[in-house]
Amino acid sequence: MSQPVHISFLGGAETVTGSKFLVKTSEKTILIDCGMFQGLKELRNRNWDNLPVNVDDIDIVLLTHGHLDHVGYLPRLVKQGFSGKIIGTAPTLAIAEIILRDSAKIQEEEAKKANQENYTIHHPARPFYNQHEATKTIELFQTEEENKWTNLSTNIAYRLLYNGHIIGATYIELDIFNKRFVFSGDVGRQQDYLLSPPKKPEYADFLFMESTYGDKLHPKENLDEMISEIISDTIHKNGNLIIPCFAVERLQTVMYLLWALYKKNKIPNIPIFIDSPMGNNVLEVFNRFPQWHKLTSSEYNAMCNHMNIIESYKETWDTIDDKRSKIIIAGSGMVTGGRVLTYLQQLIDNKNTTVLLVGYQAEGTRGRQLQEGAHEIKFYGKYYPVKASIKNIESLSAHADQNGLLNWLSNIKNQPEKIFLIHGEPHAMDAFRLKLKNTYNWEVTIPKLNSTIELTL
Numbered sequence: 001m002s003q004p005v006h007i008s009f010l011g012g013a014e015t016v017t018g019s020k021f022l023v024k025t026s027e028k029t030i031l032i033d034c035g036m037f038q039g040l041k042e043l044r045n046r047n048w049d050n051l052p053v054n055v056d057d058i059d060i061v062l063l064t065h066g067h068l069d070h071v072g073y074l075p076r077l078v079k080q081g082f083s084g085k086i087i088g089t090a091p092t093l094a095i096a097e098i099i100l101r102d103s104a105k106i107q108e109e110e111a112k113k114a115n116q117e118n119y120t121i122h123h124p125a126r127p128f129y130n131q132h133e134a135t136k137t138i139e140l141f142q143t144e145e146e147n148k149w150t151n152l153s154t155n156i157a158y159r160l161l162y163n164g165h166i167i168g169a170t171y172i173e174l175d176i177f178n179k180r181f182v183f184s185g186d187v188g189r190q191q192d193y194l195l196s197p198p199k200k201p202e203y204a205d206f207l208f209m210e211s212t213y214g215d216k217l218h219p220k221e222n223l224d225e226m227i228s229e230i231i232s233d234t235i236h237k238n239g240n241l242i243i244p245c246f247a248v249e250r251l252q253t254v255m256y257l258l259w260a261l262y263k264k265n266k267i268p269n270i271p272i273f274i275d276s277p278m279g280n281n282v283l284e285v286f287n288r289f290p291q292w293h294k295l296t297s298s299e300y301n302a303m304c305n306h307m308n309i310i311e312s313y314k315e316t317w318d319t320i321d322d323k324r325s326k327i328i329i330a331g332s333g334m335v336t337g338g339r340v341l342t343y344l345q346q347l348i349d350n351k352n353t354t355v356l357l358v359g360y361q362a363e364g365t366r367g368r369q370l371q372e373g374a375h376e377i378k379f380y381g382k383y384y385p386v387k388a389s390i391k392n393i394e395s396l397s398a399h400a401d402q403n404g405l406l407n408w409l410s411n412i413k414n415q416p417e418k419i420f421l422i423h424g425e426p427h428a429m430d431a432f433r434l435k436l437k438n439t440y441n442w443e444v445t446i447p448k449l450n451s452t453i454e455l456t457l
């Protein structure tokens, strides 16, 4: 008997963020990821819309990993009445908890600020969700082991498989009436400082494939050389090196890089300060789940002991007053908020300061302005001249590039019936569509945002 399955692309379609894929079958309705839209305002405004589906019909949410664009809409889903289980690996749920609590706090602060400064069109401005709503969501979390099949009903089962990218990240295999659905999640890199290479799927009847870097190859950079030069220059100038950094994974990677350079005698024993409350929480996740990354516990401890991990905002000011040449790693990665603002406000107008950008800088952020050579920059309503020298590292991505994505698909033994490209900008998806056609002779569909496709099994 033929079985209809409906797939609704509620986010992460025609764009990178907001991943939400609803799989509706005769037995169960499953939501894969429940992310927030990020980036341009038009996209962010979509976060306020209720899902265009009946939330009561959703039986379960399966998460690929803990990034905001994969989990950030969950409290809204719960507000709309979802009360089922939210499943992910233990480290994914630990990261998701950190991200949701931080996101709720930021939403509350922004609503408060909008009301105080009266720049809202909503009266009063409300947070997208608050900390209480985040807590209610976290109560629905349930841990699942990696690489273990779990039955959801007679004809539906799922498993989560290691995917690199960030700690805990997986792709998801879903068997529905003997057909294999594969949701790639975000695919990690073959070579990563902290994570092992991703596992690869062996069968896929219906494939939902991310394409963030579908049109790009990561540049080859000699990071050891670049970083040790920047540090020796910093010491020579008796200045400070400030590294704005994402708290999840990137911060831990940069810590590891610096510690490894010190161990190899490539940099001297310059003081290193880590100033990111959220980063400290993520570091604790690395400590709790040693089997999910490559550091041994003695390496982890030695790395942490080599750094000065800042706990309080008072210590931030003590660090600024510290006259020694030093390295400061602080959030946020695109200089949109966090402790890094305090450091830059104090030190950006000093020609002995170096700012090293180590991640993607989105349009409209201070990070992008610095990257593009802005001569002044605004903090807390006041302009500061940029006298610091600005450096850039491009190769520290947590995503597979075009070759990595092709490689991830190379173990698939059958001809998939349908391939959907998701989680990419239109130009990246189009380039990757052509690449898949040329490499594997696969026909690819690029689904529209909020479209529903019926498959007959």
Ligand SMILES: [Zn+2]
Pocket (backbone or CB within 6 Å): 065, 067, 165, 186
């Ligand atoms: Zn991700």
